[in-house]
Each structure stands twice: as structure tokens, then as C-alpha cells.
Amino acid sequence: MSAATPPRSVLVLGGRSDIGLAIAHRYAAGGASVVLAARDPADLARAATDIEIRHKVSATVVPFDAVDPDPDRFLDSLAALPDTVVCAVGLLGDQTRSEADPAAATAVMEANYLGPARVLGAVANRMAARGTGCIVGISSVAGDRGRASNYVYGSAKAGFTAFLSGLRNRLARTGVHVVTVKPGFVRTRMTEGMPLPGPITAAPAEVGEAVYRADLKRRNTIHVRPVWRLIMLVIGAIPEPIFKRLSL
Amino acid sequence: MVLDRSLPTTRLSGWSRYPVLDCAVLPVRRPEDAAMPAGHPVIARGNGRSYGDASLGVPTTLAMRPLDRFLAFDEATGVLSCEAGVLLSDIVDVFTPRGWFPAVTPGTRFVTVGGAIAADVHGKNHHGAGSFGAHVIDLDLALGDGRIVTCSRDAEADLFLATLGGMGLTGVILAARLRLQPIRTATIRQTTHRVADLDGALERLAGSTSTYSVAWIDCLASGASLGRSVVMDGEHAEPEELPAGIADPLARTRRRGKTVPFDFPALAISGPTVKAFNALYYRRHRNGTGLVDLDSYFYPLDALLEWHRIYGSKGFLQYQFVVPLAGARAALVRILGAIAEARSGSFLAVLKQFGPEGEGHLSFPMEGLTLALDFPASPDALALLDRLDDLVLDAGGRIYLAKDARMKPALLAAGYPRLPLFRAVRARHGLEDRFQSALSRRLGL
Known part of the structure; x- marks a missing residue:
């Protein structure tokens, strides 16, 4: 695949997240105008101003509810359909709570699968009609194999990963590209306080760089630190009779 | 504000790695995070580039790096408004290509604006330009009781003068307006x-x-x-x-x-x-x-x-x-x-x-x-x-x-004759019990 021209505009869904913001900065550094979409956008105004000053591009903030059942209403409210749409929406939740409380589990499932898949599905239809565009979904290595410690989150990410690969397959003959991102450990607010091993933990800016490169080079599925491909290969290869007894 | 009990404790030190202390670290992501009373003394820490124990808060250290946004920049005058966790390296990276440079820079660019003000750092041009604080127009300071005041040479001047070089002991510096200097080459x-x-x-x-x-x-x-x-x-x-053939002197x-x-x-x-x-x-x-x-x-x-x-x-x-x-x-x-x-x-x-x-x-x-x-x-x-x-x-x-x-x-006391003035400002605003560092305790600041 040949490299695309740098995107002129990007919409970041979940623009408040550390990963979403880092991605927005990277696109802005490449000259793209930025729309940050998040619930309660008021406190994101500073982030948008910061992007404008640093990168001399326009940056705006729009209200966005990731679990809104009608994503077309949101997309209609945008001034234009951007070149690239990134979905960085996600909710780690608390696995123990998700086990005990169906409402908590539902919230995790909605935020990591239902909402992102629904809105990107609507984006895909519009981009397919236009014939150009790039869709980036931030999924997770947690979706590669369910583990006791986070399978509610992981199962939703597994669904999202499958959705993205199906979407990529469907759109392959159009000019629209789909990138699946499985970042591995990232030092963010979501993982604050967790003891993360340094060599396999990325900074949000690394995710931004990897996503931007993947967009330009039309790559399909990326891990931010390549070692994660190997780690997940090993985790995937463990036979189930053994895997089920492990605590990973 | 979160109780220290629930905060993870980290082994912290300054850049010289002496001393090393256990500190509970509270990240400040929004100005409001630093505005509310903690109920016990805190100290703000930028990028941890002071050498000794000035940035160590026992029990609680406020981590200011997340507060790292540029707020406004005037291309005509070079006046930059930014949050306190912005690094000088960010300023150098973003504004050197546009012909602006920090008016004063210490020997490392990996310090935050808040830290540079709190230590009133100096550079190789001190004999002509003075210290970092001389180029600060005003700053936003959280006093630890819910109040955030903007202080300058004209407003809340006593707080302003105590904050330049005040080692973070007059409140949490949240944001500042600085004058950059014009440059024509890098x-x-x-x-x-x-x-x-x-x-x-x-x-x-x-x-x-x-x-x-x-x-x-x-x-x-x-x-x-x-x-x-x-x-x-x-x-x-x-x-x-510059030698001929350089496309962009900046x-x-x-x-x-x-x-x-x-x-x-x-x-x-x-x-x-x-x-x-x-x-x-x-x-x-x-x-x-x-x-x-x-x-x-x-x-x-x-x-x-x-x-x-x-x-x-x-x-x-x-x-x-x-x-x-x-x-x-x-x-x-x-x-x-x-x-x-x-x-x-x-x-x-x-x-x-x-x-x-x-x-x-x-x-x-x-x-x-x-x-x-x-x-x-x-x-x-x-x-x-x-x-x-x-x-x-x-x-x-x-x-x-x-x-x-x-x-x-x-x-x-012998070296800093204006120490009584500094202490008076701390007392007047009730800051002594709200802001303490390992340094301030060691020296009885």
C-alpha cells in the first residue's frame, strides 16, 4: 500500500483521555485541524487552546456522548466529516465490581464496545460514501484472550477488535482504511497507581506517533511497542487446560 | 482532596538523588486539584530538577507536570501565558522556530515554569537580564484554602515578591505570564x-x-x-x-x-x-x-x-x-x-x-x-x-x-536578610501550615 497524504483534519472521540489527547497533538503537529469530542467539553477548552498555540492549527471542542444510541445526530452536528476519525473512548472499570454488579458490567461493555462500534459504523458509512478516510480504533491486547483479572473489559475490546477487522474487510475496496491499535501498557490516568513494567510500558506520546504513522502508511493492526506482538503470541499459545489455572 | 492513606507512596528525591524520602504523590490535573485545602502541609513539585529536598513534600507532594498547557501567546510582543507544569524545553521547542526564546534559562531546559519561578533561577545572562522572575508579569497562585489569586508587582505584590524564589512555600503556582526575548537565529x-x-x-x-x-x-x-x-x-x-546555505536560521x-x-x-x-x-x-x-x-x-x-x-x-x-x-x-x-x-x-x-x-x-x-x-x-x-x-x-x-x-x-538568616519579610507574608496569609517541604522543615523556613 502506498503512503497516504497527511490528513488535513482529525476528529478524536474520547478527546479527554491521555491517549486521545496525545494522538490529537501528533496529528496537529502534522498540520491537521483537530476536533476533540468528549462529554462535558468545557474543561477541554484549555487543551484545545494548547493545541492551537503549539501547532498553529485550528482546534475545537464538541460535546459527545459515546453511548448515545443515535450517532448520526452527533455526526450531523459536525461542520465537516474529517479525513481521520480516531476512537479513543474506553472505560477500564473494576473487574470485581463488574462481576457483582450487572449495571457496572454493562457500563464497561457499552463504553468499550457498543458505543465505539455504533459511532464508527456510522462514520464508516459516511466515509464509504465519500470514498476516502481513515478510521482508527483504540482497542486492547486485553481483547486477545480473556483473563480472570479483566475479562469484562477484555471481552468488550475483543468485540471491538472483531468489529474493526470486519469493517476493514468491508471497506478494503473503497478508499477508506481502518487501523486497529492495541497499545499494550500505557502510562495514563487509567493505569495510574498500577505497577507497570517500564520496558513494555509506553508513554501516551508514543501511541500518538504510532497511530499517526499507521494512518500514513495504511497499516492494519499495530502494537505500540513491538514486543507486545510477541507477548500476545505467547499468551495466545498457552493451551487452555494450563491457561485456565494461571493468574495473569 | 484525597487522603494520604489512599495515595501511593513513592521514593522521591531531587536531581542529586540525595536525600531520598517516602512521599505520597498527588497529581494535579486541573487547577482546582491544587486549590482545595489539604488539611495538612503540601509542596508542589515540577520536574524534580532542584537538587536537594526542596521538592519533597512530607507527607504530600503535588505533582505539577500534568498541568502543562500553553494558555495564550502574543506573536507581536512575545508574552506567553502557560500553566506551571510546562517545561522550558517545551517553550524552546515551540517558540525558537518562531523567533522567541526564554529571557532567562538555567543550565537545563528540563525544568518547569513553576519550578523556575519558585527557585527564581538564573542563567548566564544574569549580569544583564536578572533572574527568571524579572520576566514574569504575573502568576496565578493557589493559597491552599480554596482561593486562587493572580499576583504581580501591582496586585498582591507581597505575595508576588515572596513567591519569586519562595521555593513553593507561598502556595501552588498554577500559571504564569512571561516575557520571552526575540531571537533571529538558533x-x-x-x-x-x-x-x-x-x-x-x-x-x-x-x-x-x-x-x-x-x-x-x-x-x-x-x-x-x-x-x-x-x-x-x-x-x-x-x-x-551564519554560513551560506542555511535555509532557516531559526x-x-x-x-x-x-x-x-x-x-x-x-x-x-x-x-x-x-x-x-x-x-x-x-x-x-x-x-x-x-x-x-x-x-x-x-x-x-x-x-x-x-x-x-x-x-x-x-x-x-x-x-x-x-x-x-x-x-x-x-x-x-x-x-x-x-x-x-x-x-x-x-x-x-x-x-x-x-x-x-x-x-x-x-x-x-x-x-x-x-x-x-x-x-x-x-x-x-x-x-x-x-x-x-x-x-x-x-x-x-x-x-x-x-x-x-x-x-x-x-x-x-545571615544570607537572606529579607527572610523576616518572607515569613511575614507566610504568616499574613496563613501559609505556614499549608505549605512545607523537607527543605523548609530542615531549615525552619
């Missing part, structure tokens, strides 16, 4: 003078008409060579001076920093190795003028990431003092003599002549000569520094709080 014209002894160095520094001027001094030289130095003057180069030379990969063994920095290094360094420099890029002129050590590791895991001691101009020569002779005698020499000791004293009640610079030294942390080094304290005290000098981890408390 290049410095550097003039190097090798001088054979202390008198030569002092004469050069005193007579310098350059914008930037600093001397590296060989602390292990003694006898006739006592004080032998390499004086480096610098000016921002004009585009006409473009910086990019180079990847090298990282010190592990802690060096303690023996790596000892008398003989430092002596050999210093002799080599002195001989390597030739008199003359040349063009160097901004980064190598201002931030030579930043190219060696994690350079503090060369001092080993026990860390090191930074020591910087200033002595008043009158009597400075005699004091320096005594101090350099004591260091040479102890043979626990310092790499790259830096000598500079300061301009007039700044506005901050606890600002370090005053008109005189300043010397910055570092030593591997050891009982011998601590004993030497106690001796140097006495010599600095006798000379009417003061010690830089941002580098200190061990000074004799008697030096504080």
Missing part, C-alpha cells in the same frame, strides 16, 4: 578565553560586555594555577553571520540525547579521575570565537540524559554560593584552597558574576561572584561543605536553596 556566537589563574578569570568576568558570560573553573588546580578557568562569552548570532540542530544507562560505581568520580578530566578539559579549549547551536551552548548536560547516574547510586551534593563583590576574591581564594586541599574535586565547577540583586525576598542572586560545585555524597564531602559554609558566612554570602540538601541553618 545559534550562539561563543568566544572562549583560557585564563591561567583566578585573577584572570575575575577580570574577564567583571569586564564582560557580552550578553552571556560564564567560566568553568578547575577546582583542583592549586598554587600559581589556582583558579585557572575557561571563560565562555556568548551572543545570539545574527542571520548574516531551525535547531536535532540530535538524539545519549542516556547514562546505569549507576556508575562510586570510584568513577574520585580525586584522580576528576583531576585528569579537568586538566584535559582545560587544555582542550582554545581561545577564539565560533558558532555553536543553542542547545550545546545553554544545555551541554541535557545531551547526556540521566547524567546524575555518573555519581553512583548514593547521589551527590550540589553546592552553590554567592559572595558579595567586595571581598569576593579573598573569599574565593580561601574556598578554592579548602577544596583543593580536600582533594574531593568537582567536575565542571562554574563561576559567574551576578548583576544586581532581584526582587524576590528569597531570591538567590545578589551582586557578587557565584560558584557552583558538585561532589559525590559522602561523609568527607559533608564535612568539607560544613567548612565551606563557614567561609561563605564570613564573606557575607548565601547558599542557593534550590541546590541545598544540608546547609547549616545559621547561614539562612
Whole structure:
């Protein structure tokens, strides 16, 4: 695949997240105008101003509810359909709570699968009609194999990963590209306080760089630190009779 | 504010890695996070580049780096408004290509704006430009009781003057407006003078008409060579001076920093190795003028990431003092003599002549000569520094709080005559119980 021209505009869904913001900065550094979409956008105004000053591009903030059942209403409210749409929406939740409380589990499932898949599905239809565009979904290595410690989150990410690969397959003959991102450990607010091993933990800016490169080079599925491909290969290869007894 | 019990405790230290303390760290992501009363003392920490214990809050340290957004920039005047966790390296990266540079920069660009104000840092242009605080127009300060005040030379001036150099003890600096200086190239014209002894160095520094001027001094030289130095003057180069064929005079030379990969063994920095290094360094420099890029002129050590590791895991001691101009020569002779005698020499000791004293009640610079030294942390080094304290005290000098981890408390009051003013501001605004650091407790600030 040949490299695309740098995107002129990007919409970041979940623009408040550390990963979403880092991605927005990277696109802005490449000259793209930025729309940050998040619930309660008021406190994101500073982030948008910061992007404008640093990168001399326009940056705006729009209200966005990731679990809104009608994503077309949101997309209609945008001034234009951007070149690239990134979905960085996600909710780690608390696995123990998700086990005990169906409402908590539902919230995790909605935020990591239902909402992102629904809105990107609507984006895909519009981009397919236009014939150009790039869709980036931030999924997770947690979706590669369910583990006791986070399978509610992981199962939703597994669904999202499958959705993205199906979407990529469907759109392959159009000019629209789909990138699946499985970042591995990232030092963010979501993982604050967790003891993360340094060599396999990325900074949000690394995710931004990897996503931007993947967009330009039309790559399909990326891990931010390549070692994660190997780690997940090993985790995937463990036979189930053994895997089920492990605590990973 | 979250109770400390629920916060993870981290082993924290300043850049010299001495001392190391257990601190609960609370990240400040929104200005409001720092505004509310904590119920116990806190201290703000930027990028942890002060050397000793100034950024260590026991029990609670506020981590300010997440507050790192630019708020406004005026391309016509170079006035930048930004949050306190913004690094000077961010400012250099973003604004150098547009022809603006920090009006004052210390020897590392990895400090936050909040930290630069709290330590009222100085640079190689202090004799002309003053310290960092001189270019701060106003700042937003959270007083720890829910109030956030904007203070300047005109509004809440007492808080403003106590905050410049106030080591974070007057509240949490949330944001500031700074004046940047215009530049036309990303290049410095550097003039190097090798001088054979202390008198030569002092004469050069005193007579310098350059914008930037600093001397590296060989602390292990003694006898006739006592004080032998390499004086480096610098000016921002004009585009006409650059070699032909440079497309953009404001473009910086990019180079990847090298990282010190592990802690060096303690023996790596000892008398003989430092002596050999210093002799080599002195001989390597030739008199003359040349063009160097901004980064190598201002931030030579930043190219060696994690350079503090060369001092080993026990860390090191930074020591910087200033002595008043009158009597400075005699004091320096005594101090350099004591260091040479102890043979626990310092790499790259830096000598500079300061301009007039700044506005901050606890600002370090005053008109005189300043010397910055570092030593591997050891009982011998601590004993030497106690001796140097006495010599600095006798000379009417003061010690830089941002580098200190061990000074004799008697030096504080003697060296900082405006300390009562500072304390009065703290008392008037009820700040004593809300803002404390390991440094403030150790010295009874």
C-alpha cells in the first residue's frame, strides 16, 4: 500500500483521555485541524487552546456522548466529516465490581464496545460514501484472550477488535482504511497507581506517533511497542487446560 | 482532596538523588486539584530538577507536570501565558522556530515554569537580564484554602515578591505570564578565553560586555594555577553571520540525547579521575570565537540524559554560593584552597558574576561572584561543605536553596536578610501550615 497524504483534519472521540489527547497533538503537529469530542467539553477548552498555540492549527471542542444510541445526530452536528476519525473512548472499570454488579458490567461493555462500534459504523458509512478516510480504533491486547483479572473489559475490546477487522474487510475496496491499535501498557490516568513494567510500558506520546504513522502508511493492526506482538503470541499459545489455572 | 492513606507512596528525591524520602504523590490535573485545602502541609513539585529536598513534600507532594498547557501567546510582543507544569524545553521547542526564546534559562531546559519561578533561577545572562522572575508579569497562585489569586508587582505584590524564589512555600503556582526575548537565529556566537589563574578569570568576568558570560573553573588546580578557568562569552548570532546555505536560521540542530544507562560505581568520580578530566578539559579549549547551536551552548548536560547516574547510586551534593563583590576574591581564594586541599574535586565547577540583586525576598542572586560545585555524597564531602559554609558566612554570602540538601541553618538568616519579610507574608496569609517541604522543615523556613 502506498503512503497516504497527511490528513488535513482529525476528529478524536474520547478527546479527554491521555491517549486521545496525545494522538490529537501528533496529528496537529502534522498540520491537521483537530476536533476533540468528549462529554462535558468545557474543561477541554484549555487543551484545545494548547493545541492551537503549539501547532498553529485550528482546534475545537464538541460535546459527545459515546453511548448515545443515535450517532448520526452527533455526526450531523459536525461542520465537516474529517479525513481521520480516531476512537479513543474506553472505560477500564473494576473487574470485581463488574462481576457483582450487572449495571457496572454493562457500563464497561457499552463504553468499550457498543458505543465505539455504533459511532464508527456510522462514520464508516459516511466515509464509504465519500470514498476516502481513515478510521482508527483504540482497542486492547486485553481483547486477545480473556483473563480472570479483566475479562469484562477484555471481552468488550475483543468485540471491538472483531468489529474493526470486519469493517476493514468491508471497506478494503473503497478508499477508506481502518487501523486497529492495541497499545499494550500505557502510562495514563487509567493505569495510574498500577505497577507497570517500564520496558513494555509506553508513554501516551508514543501511541500518538504510532497511530499517526499507521494512518500514513495504511497499516492494519499495530502494537505500540513491538514486543507486545510477541507477548500476545505467547499468551495466545498457552493451551487452555494450563491457561485456565494461571493468574495473569 | 484525597487522603494520604489512599495515595501511593513513592521514593522521591531531587536531581542529586540525595536525600531520598517516602512521599505520597498527588497529581494535579486541573487547577482546582491544587486549590482545595489539604488539611495538612503540601509542596508542589515540577520536574524534580532542584537538587536537594526542596521538592519533597512530607507527607504530600503535588505533582505539577500534568498541568502543562500553553494558555495564550502574543506573536507581536512575545508574552506567553502557560500553566506551571510546562517545561522550558517545551517553550524552546515551540517558540525558537518562531523567533522567541526564554529571557532567562538555567543550565537545563528540563525544568518547569513553576519550578523556575519558585527557585527564581538564573542563567548566564544574569549580569544583564536578572533572574527568571524579572520576566514574569504575573502568576496565578493557589493559597491552599480554596482561593486562587493572580499576583504581580501591582496586585498582591507581597505575595508576588515572596513567591519569586519562595521555593513553593507561598502556595501552588498554577500559571504564569512571561516575557520571552526575540531571537533571529538558533545559534550562539561563543568566544572562549583560557585564563591561567583566578585573577584572570575575575577580570574577564567583571569586564564582560557580552550578553552571556560564564567560566568553568578547575577546582583542583592549586598554587600559581589556582583558579585557572575557561571563560565562555556568548551572543545570539545574527542571520548574516551564519554560513551560506542555511535555509532557516531559526531551525535547531536535532540530535538524539545519549542516556547514562546505569549507576556508575562510586570510584568513577574520585580525586584522580576528576583531576585528569579537568586538566584535559582545560587544555582542550582554545581561545577564539565560533558558532555553536543553542542547545550545546545553554544545555551541554541535557545531551547526556540521566547524567546524575555518573555519581553512583548514593547521589551527590550540589553546592552553590554567592559572595558579595567586595571581598569576593579573598573569599574565593580561601574556598578554592579548602577544596583543593580536600582533594574531593568537582567536575565542571562554574563561576559567574551576578548583576544586581532581584526582587524576590528569597531570591538567590545578589551582586557578587557565584560558584557552583558538585561532589559525590559522602561523609568527607559533608564535612568539607560544613567548612565551606563557614567561609561563605564570613564573606557575607548565601547558599542557593534550590541546590541545598544540608546547609547549616545559621547561614539562612545571615544570607537572606529579607527572610523576616518572607515569613511575614507566610504568616499574613496563613501559609505556614499549608505549605512545607523537607527543605523548609530542615531549615525552619
